[in-house]
Amino acid sequence: IGLPQAWAGTANGSADGNPVQAGGRAVWRLDQVCPAEPAQVANYHPLTWADGWWIAAKDGFGGQPKTEMRDRGVRMEFRASHSSSPGEKLCGLVFIAAKAGDYRLAGSAELHLWDGGNPTRLTLWRKTPKDAQQIASTPLKNGERFDLSAWSATLAAGDELVLLPRIEGMFTGGDVTLRDLTVSPGAATPSWRLPTVWEGARTGAAEGNPIAAGGKPVWRLDQLWPADQFIIAANYKPLVWSGTEWIAETHGQGGQPAMRVADGAVSIAARGAWSGVDGQLPRTGALVFIAPSAGTYRVRGSAHCKPWEGDAKSFPLVVLKKDTQRAAEVQRIELPRDDTPVAFDLEVDLTAGHELLLLPLMPHWHNAATVRIDAVEVTRK
Known part of the structure; x- marks a missing residue:
């Protein structure tokens, strides 16, 4: 199950088109996480459309968080806390499981820091209707690609996987591009x-x-x-x-x-x-x-x-x-x-x-x- 080649909204200021659907079911969603506590399910809010970008309707800073479809994938801009606007400005890509089973990821993640140079991690969360739990995390190095094929999860129908980049400290901004991303049911031979x-x-x-x-x-x-x-x-x-x-x-x-x-x-x-x-x-x-x-x-x-x-x-x-x-x-x-x-x-x-x-x-x-x-x-x- 891959990302759509194009992912656009229907009108500025609206979340129509987010999530994107396949076979009549919601499959992918772009969320703001605010307040920046990903373990709380109430903190996930769908991004809204604005002139070619999916953006946060409120509580952003410096133009972040926001996302766009680019370079065979989705590019997510995010920011660490800032004295002028405390709290991380986070957005994540969400996969919604249609049925229960094991799911494996494929594709790559590449970090580009354009404001500051603080340590940055890509985290993976399993989100249910009641809570969210981090199940994987990796440091990202600027300009280097991380292979996502080592990541997998067991999901119930309706559970979600969230790919969420985060920056430590303050005064740093960047983006992560998820390229050629797919999520597949775990029918293949499990490997690590x-x-x-x-x-x-x-x-x-x-x-x-x-x-x-x-x-x-x-x-x-x-x-x-x-x-x-x-x-x-x-x-x-x-x-x-x-x-x-x-x-x-x-x-x-x-x-x-x-x-x-x-x-x-x-x-x-x-x-x-x-x-x-x-x-x-x-x-x-x-x-x-x-x-x-x-x-x-x-x-x-x-x-x-x-x-x-x-x-x-x-x-x-x-x-x-x-x-x-x-x-x-x-x-x-x-x-x-x-x-x-x-x-x-x-x-x-x-x-x-x-x-x-x-x-x-x-x-x-x-x-x-x-x-x-x-x-x-x-x-x-």
């Missing part, structure tokens, strides 16, 4: 990829870790401590956001473990045991996939290793299956020190809520390396 970018909500906290798809946590970044006992489930703890990467809150050494997600790949900086330091144990972390339902899951991708200390010939990457008590090794992949990519492709049976882990081990003393896992994809058979 890492986001293009994965950043935390605030420094020193684990907010944003894990991230969700379809309203359920799916990916998490963990520290393993003590790192010589990967079999014990309680030894895995979510990393916290440092402002630039995900790090250990305690028991780190030299900045390790540290993890970054960019361009859909994860980089894991890990360190082997060091003489006289905090238990003389390795520092490492795991990429964790959390099964949203029971089934057989296929995980594939490639991994390579680039050491910067020590002379170990190879570094093991283990695939683990973890329940609430223990983690069992499924496969061990040796990564050579020359950065040669090694592909992996395997299947694991998981119960809902159980986890699949990709964990670099650092068994060699006085060694340190970065393991990068590219194009990782999990599909349910």
Whole structure:
């Protein structure tokens, strides 16, 4: 279900034509969110038509919020709070589900900031007649496109999905263009990829870790401590956001473990045991996939290793299956020190809520390396 090629109102000052219909049912709507509290369903108001734009009938500032059809999609202008007009000026694109089921998004979102440069996020909300809940969020970087295909949701008939961009702080304005956007019933094989970018909500906290798809946590970044006992489930703890990467809150050494997600790949900086330091144990972390339902899951991708200390010939990457008590090794992949990519492709049976882990081990003393896992994809058979 895609956006219409043209979306125009019938008269200035009227909301006629918003929502747009297909098959006699409302499918897409453009809303102002005012006051800027998206969890309150009473705060959603259809935009009205004005000379080629869908605009807020009141409570706007500087011409925002407003939207137009442009460049194979919808372009939404919005603004952070301003001293002359407190409160965010928000607008969102709303999809209305005709029937109950799983829905998956496709297309891209691109940010353009033209006033200020504050951090900006695209958020996804599931809205019912009673309330609205944020189910996904991603930071957007100016001029870069974010792939929406990792986002999905389970909806009842009449429920809504809202794509809502937001700017932190004050005195910043911008627009997000949603290109080639479609929402599809979940008949295709369910699959999960890492986001293009994965950043935390605030420094020193684990907010944003894990991230969700379809309203359920799916990916998490963990520290393993003590790192010589990967079999014990309680030894895995979510990393916290440092402002630039995900790090250990305690028991780190030299900045390790540290993890970054960019361009859909994860980089894991890990360190082997060091003489006289905090238990003389390795520092490492795991990429964790959390099964949203029971089934057989296929995980594939490639991994390579680039050491910067020590002379170990190879570094093991283990695939683990973890329940609430223990983690069992499924496969061990040796990564050579020359950065040669090694592909992996395997299947694991998981119960809902159980986890699949990709964990670099650092068994060699006085060694340190970065393991990068590219194009990782999990599909349910």
